[in-house]
Each structure stands twice: as structure tokens, then as C-alpha cells.
Amino acid sequence: MTTAFRRPSDRRVSPIFVGIFAVMAVSGWAVWTDFAEQTGFAVFLFVTAAWIVSLCLHEYAHARTALHSGDISIGAKGYLTLNPLKYTHALLSIVLPVLFVIMGGIGLPGGAVYIERGRISGRWKHSLISAAGPLTNVLFAVVCTAPFWLGALDGVPMPFRFALAFLALLQVTAAILNFLPVPGLDGYGVIEPWLSYKVRRQVEPFAPFGLIAVFALLWIPELNGVFFDAVDALLRGLGVSEVETYCGLDTYRFWQEWFGDQDTGCAMIR
Template sequence: MSTPEPTQRDEPAETATGAPAAEEEAPRAASRLDLLPSPVFVLILGLTGIAGWLSWTRGEEAWFDGGTVYAPFVLILGAWIVSITLHEYVHSVLAYRFGDRALRGSGYLRLNPFGFRELFAGLLMPVAFLVLGGFGMTGPALHLDRSAVGSRAGRSLIALAGPVLNLVLALALVLVVNALIPEGSATNNWLIVGLMYVCFLNVTAALINLLPVPGTDGFDAIAPYLPEKAAGLARSAGIFGVIAVFAVLWLPGVHTAFLDLMYTLLGLVGLNETYIGFGQLLFQFWVG
């Protein structure tokens, strides 16, 4: 009687890399939710809107009997976080349109700042710059999959989309403020001066970001035309470039000259320096 042959166990097929196919990571299935605004963004908008209403009505004055108020702080901080989120969103959505799928489903394309892959650089640094410096400045430029965007012009457009978005937001806020204040009249309304300050933050963020310094969108716009190795080294030091720009603008003499320039530019579109300063004072309530 013959002994039965041992049954041969099926081995997993190998891939081109030599690894078993079963061990390869399955590609993530695309979902319509990948490109929809996240509930977190809706919540931020809601809290900012409530703070705006309390600032408009000065409702806190009755609650705290003339003491420190917090609604303008929440309004300005919320509006600034929304501005940062939209800044990163336009970078990401334009990159997506050009063929970069690396950030699909991430916080960048879902408008969730707390879901940013680079949370410290993308959200915490801009908030810290605002709290410490009193002006708007974003963190280091977002690192996209540049190899997926074939044309150099496309990569430059992706980089410039963020500062353009900040300028568009600033223009929209100018129109809102001018509609709320009749020509020639004065105001001390917390909502209006808060919006003026947010406009100021977006203008400073846009202009600073256009500087051709590693870490800024301005540098990313010219990087495709630089030697690839040099551009890569500069990008790797981007966070230090952004911190260096902030440090220079924080110097007393430079800070004063920079603010004077910003106030002059905003004065050309009807925004008063005194109102912007009042908005900053409402935000930095701990200074007073």
C-alpha cells in the first residue's frame, strides 16, 4: 500500500518586489466623504458665528459687568483658524486638480485644521505667531507630492494660491466692514473692529508669504525653476526660514516699520489704524 503524498500548502503569490501579495497594503478605497467639509470645520464656523453675534450685541457686558470680555477673542481666533484652514485648502485642492492625490481624505481637503498631517507647523505655529506678534503669518509651506504635478507652472500656481486666498478674504472683509459702517461715521462695535483686525491678519499673512524665503509660498513658487537639489535642501530647512522671518519682524524697530506699512496700505481701502489697534487690544485682552 503506497503512502499518500503530503499535500502541498498553497503559498501566497509574490509581487514584483518579492514580497507576498497577502502582506501588501490594500489601496484605500475612495469615498465621497474624502472631499466634504468635516464636522470640525462646521463647529469652528458655528463658534465663530456665535462669538460674532455676542460681539455685535456686546452681550458680555451685562454678564461680566464691564470686566474682561472674551467674545471678541473667540471671534478673532476662530476667524484666523478659518483663514489658515482655507489657505491650506486652496493649496491642496489645486494640487488635487493638477493630479496630486496624496492628501485625499486628509484634514487639508476636508477643512479640518486639527487633522493636518503637520499640525504643529500648519496650525499651532500660525496661532502662536498671532498671540506673540499680533500679526498674521502662516507656518511653513505644505509639502505636497510635487512629482505628481508635471508642470513647473502648475507647481508655482499651487504655491501662490494660498496668499491669493488671504487677499481675497481680506477684500471680502473690507467690503463687509464698509457696508456696516456708514461713510464718515465712527464705531466702537466689537464685531466691526474684530473683522478689521482679521482683515489686517490676512493681508500681513499674504505679503509675508510672498517673500522668497525657504518655508514660504513665495519660495515654493520659484523653487520649480531652481536646481532640484538646492530647492530640496532649502525646503528641508523651511521651518527655520519661517521662524527667522518671524524673529526679524518681531524686532522692535522692524516691527514698528512693518506695522506702519500695513496700516498705510489698509488705509488706502478705508480701514482705520485706530480701529485695527482696538481689534488687536480686544484679542490680546491679557495685555491690558
């Protein structure tokens, strides 16, 4: 006889996630206290760990919303453990998003959870499941920028301030990209339940290439400029200046000093 009850282990937080969270906490403390001689390396660990934590929470939000919407298979797939290795594929979920952060300073939407949509009824539920992930990035961005828009920066060390600004940049870019109504992204998932069956069938073959198309378009200088102008405008509205996000990226890329890259002036601000 089978039951619909999930084993407690299906919801137990993964030790992998706990380890990543611990790295975020310890490295954040090191940045705040200037404990490490290599502040840039501490910022790198803090931002990277925090970014992975946000990726896990993004996918967890999808899974948790799907569970409460009727897909009771979610727990058995390990999506409620916050284990980043459970979200589709480690390369797509973690490695590529982190590489994009290192190379381009942009929040790449990563990972996915397989939801049995047939178990869920109601278009609003399907839309909410898709929206839950990027809304987590929005919440993360609000938390990261809270000291800025609350005017509570007194006593906050400059390296930690820069790290928060850069992390906020990643969250804003991830939220914007995820909310684009492009097949394969969460934004399309929000509107898909409201489209006709014919339109959904016509669009379906393009879903695997949606993200690739978006990033190909971002290589076009004019579109790239428009995108980052929008990101900067949102961050300024949250009290974060372009200088702070730039210095956050500059501090994050600590290895630039090893190759004798020209000083950008952020070290003087720090």
C-alpha cells in the same frame, strides 16, 4: 483592482471645522448684538475662530489646487475635509499661529500639506499650488475690509468694526509673510519651479529654518517698523485706520482688564 476614485468621505467637511465655524458665527453674532456682557471675550472667540477658519481655507486651497493639477493622493490624506488636525501638525498648524495672534497680533503662516510633486507636471501648476494659500488670505482680507472700502459702516457696531479691522490685519500680515521668497514659505514655492536644479539643491537645506529666520528679523526694531508700516499702508488703502486695528487688538486682549492695565481709550470709543 484599484481605482483613482476618491471616497465621498475624503471630501466631506469635518465636524471639527463645522464646530469652529459655528463658534465664529455665534460669537460674531454676540459681538454684533452686544449680547455678552464681556464684549472682549466675544471678540476674542470671534477673531480666533475666524483666524482658524482662514488657516483651514489656506491649506485647503493648496490641496484643492494640487488635486486639480494632478496629485490624486490629496483626498486620502484628509486635506479636503478642512480638518485643521490633518494639516501637518496641530502644534505648527493651529497652536503656534493662535499663540502668535494672542502675543503679538501677527498672522503667523501655519501648517502645510504634503503634495506629491512628482505627480504634477508644468512649472505654472507648481507655482499656482504655492500661491493658492496666501491668495486665500488676500481674499479673506478683502472680505473683512469690504465694509470699510465700500463705505458701508453705517449701523455696524464699533466692537464688530474693531474685530473686522484686527482680523484684516492678521490676514494682511499672513499674506505678506507667506509671499516672501524665503525657503520654507509659499513665496519661495512660487519661484522655486523656475530656478535651476543647482540653486534648488543649494537652498533646500535652509527650508526648515526660513520661517524662524523671518521672525528673528522681525525682532529687529527697524525691520519691524518697516514691516508694520507696509501693513498699515495697505490697510489704509483698504479704508481701515490704524486706530481701528489698534482698538481691535486692544478689545481682543480682554484679559488686560483683569490685570489692571492702563485704559487705552478704546473703551470710550466703543
